[in-house]
Amino acid sequence: MPEQPSILIIENDRTLVVALRDAMAAAGFQVLTAASGEEGLAAAREHRPDLITLDLMLGELTGLDVLRELRRDPEWGKLVPVIILTSVPYLQNMEETKKLAEKIMAKSDFEIPELIDAIRNLLSAPPAMPIGSTPD
Amino acid sequence: MLHTRPMPFLKKLWYNYALSNLPLKPGSLGYSRTLFINIFSAIGFCVELSFGLLNLNSGYFSAAAVEIGAASVMFANLMALRHHGKINAAARLLLVASAAPLMTMLLTNTPYNTGIFWLPAFPIAAYLILGKRQGSTALLILMLVIGTMSLFESLQLVDLAYSYVSIRQMIISLLILAVLMYVHENLREQGLQLAEERAIAFRAAYQKVRQTEKARDEFTATLAHELRNSFVAIQKLAETWRSQLNTITPKKSREYIDLIHQSSTDNLGTINSLLDIVNIEQATFTVNKRLGSLRDIIRQQVGLFTPQAEQAGVTLDVVFDDEIPWQLPIDTFRIKEVLANLISNAIKHTARGNTATVQAIKAVNADHLFERAKELKLKWFMSPEDPKLHGLKDFVWLGVSHAEAGLHREDIPKLFKKFSRLQPKDQLHPPQGHGLGLYIIRRIIESHSGTYGVASRASQGVTFYVTLPVEEPSPKITHA
Numbered sequence: 001m002p003e004q005p006s007i008l009i010i011e012n013d014r015t016l017v018v019a020l021r022d023a024m025a026a027a028g029f030q031v032l033t034a035a036s037g038e039e040g041l042a043a044a045r046e047h048r049p050d051l052i053t054l055d056l057m058l059g060e061l062t063g064l065d066v067l068r069e070l071r072r073d074p075e076w077g078k079l080v081p082v083i084i085l086t087s088v089p090y091l092q093n094m095e096e097t098k099k100l101a102e103k104i105m106a107k108s109d110f111e112i113p114e115l116i117d118a119i120r121n122l123l124s125a126p127p128a129m130p131i132g133s134t135p136d
Numbered sequence: 137m138l139h140t141r142p143m144p145f146l147k148k149l150w151y152n153y154a155l156s157n158l159p160l161k162p163g164s165l166g167y168s169r170t171l172f173i174n175i176f177s178a179i180g181f182c183v184e185l186s187f188g189l190l191n192l193n194s195g196y197f198s199a200a201a202v203e204i205g206a207a208s209v210m211f212a213n214l215m216a217l218r219h220h221g222k223i224n225a226a227a228r229l230l231l232v233a234s235a236a237p238l239m240t241m242l243l244t245n246t247p248y249n250t251g252i253f254w255l256p257a258f259p260i261a262a263y264l265i266l267g268k269r270q271g272s273t274a275l276l277i278l279m280l281v282i283g284t285m286s287l288f289e290s291l292q293l294v295d296l297a298y299s300y301v302s303i304r305q306m307i308i309s310l311l312i313l314a315v316l317m318y319v320h321e322n323l324r325e326q327g328l329q330l331a332e333e334r335a336i337a338f339r340a341a342y343q344k345v346r347q348t349e350k351a352r353d354e355f356t357a358t359l360a361h362e363l364r365n366s367f368v369a370i371q372k373l374a375e376t377w378r379s380q381l382n383t384i385t386p387k388k389s390r391e392y393i394d395l396i397h398q399s400s401t402d403n404l405g406t407i408n409s410l411l412d413i414v415n416i417e418q419a420t421f422t423v424n425k426r427l428g429s430l431r432d433i434i435r436q437q438v439g440l441f442t443p444q445a446e447q448a449g450v451t452l453d454v455v456f457d458d459e460i461p462w463q464l465p466i467d468t469f470r471i472k473e474v475l476a477n478l479i480s481n482a483i484k485h486t487a488r489g490n491t492a493t494v495q496a497i498k499a500v501n502a503d504h505l506f507e508r509a510k511e512l513k514l515k516w517f518m519s520p521e522d523p524k525l526h527g528l529k530d531f532v533w534l535g536v537s538h539a540e541a542g543l544h545r546e547d548i549p550k551l552f553k554k555f556s557r558l559q560p561k562d563q564l565h566p567p568q569g570h571g572l573g574l575y576i577i578r579r580i581i582e583s584h585s586g587t588y589g590v591a592s593r594a595s596q597g598v599t600f601y602v603t604l605p606v607e608e609p610s611p612k613i614t615h616a
Contacts, residue, residue: 015366018395022380
């Protein structure tokens, strides 16, 4: 792990991206951002961040699509911690999303410090943890 | 599963004959049928009455009563037909009159089955007191009673060896009963069919209400989510800003301010559109047409949107036909709203580096519109086959054309509807714009007696347009 862990924010609301980007940078992370699923997937593969925060409502390629694609990667993508940051009180594929992501947070009531704590927790956890078994 | 069947001929006949209140036109099929039944009833009336009088003369009081009763029924039919189903006062009077011989028999204590003649008084009273519907039922019961009685009597007459009278009466009785059965069966089926049709109509109406309700609920939920997300983002940005107040650079502050401003403006736009919809749905929505300049409106709106277009990397262009009259009968405020919606949609859906063009043409008809467009070298996506342009006379066409790949052909009919938006295949796909603007445009343009529409060419671009009449089409100025 490098000295400054890198975070990739995949989110299409520009205002929220900037808020998270700068708050995370202030907390000592290296931050990458992507505004769509396609862009996010490309950035993830290229830069291999230490953690990804992912929105579900993204466009043609949804957050869940991105997540599935990532987990298909046998090495890095399978293990990279993903925090889902979503507003959709959705029922579709909830089980699958829960299984594939480390943590799900609701956009409507989350605090930035809470998100940063969650990121720190996930980053300090043993790196080779089996997916889906992390206690919150 | 309910289904509609075509009404059989006889049923239709009965419908025309007894239930329809519609006035029939001479020469129509219904009229001929009614005429036929009229003649039939008239003959029946004469025959029954004469037999009745004959019987009365001979002292067969009960038989006479039956004949006169039947005659009065015929006459009632005749009157009902003349007045297309409405039993009028004369017919009622006759029905009462038909009860009179029965009463006479009762009062004079005629030795023959007298008690039973009380019965017809009830349906007649029902007719008079309850009116047509229950009266009809009463009439049927009366006929049933008369028919049955008559049949019994004819059997008794056989015993008494009045063979001629008995056979004739038996035939009449059976006829009455047969007609009765037919009528009853018909009425029942007709009732069923009517119920069926009503059920179908009701179901369809209910379905429609449900669909609208569902669309509205989904729409409200999505909109509420979008607004909440946007406000959460603004809130988070403010928090981030607050946490680094002492260290923040002016450049970053500027970025924050711009983002907050943009998000707030978008949200305000959404809320304004929502209020507009509420307004449009209520009676308070009015269009006040006065003479106004389209040229000024376009100039002003393009000016207003230029900064936003520049920010999005979109060039905003205008092609204005000099043939357009200086003054048009329009609600300036509302037409500004229409153009603002068209332009802001175009900016949102035009890719960076492309151009969105506001175009306005005066034409006398659809063909002329395309000629003028050619002369003005318009780059647009209109099709001469567009049915919305046919039949237009002396109008101004106003549209915004821009390159866009994203408009699916199957989405086009959904545009301009109240609670529909493009694209969301499921909850996870964000909608493209909230689709309120187009509905508002539609309502405003409809109030101007104009048309509206969208034309697109696959993977090239789209033209959203409206047309406005050059002259006021009716003396009505304000539309609700």
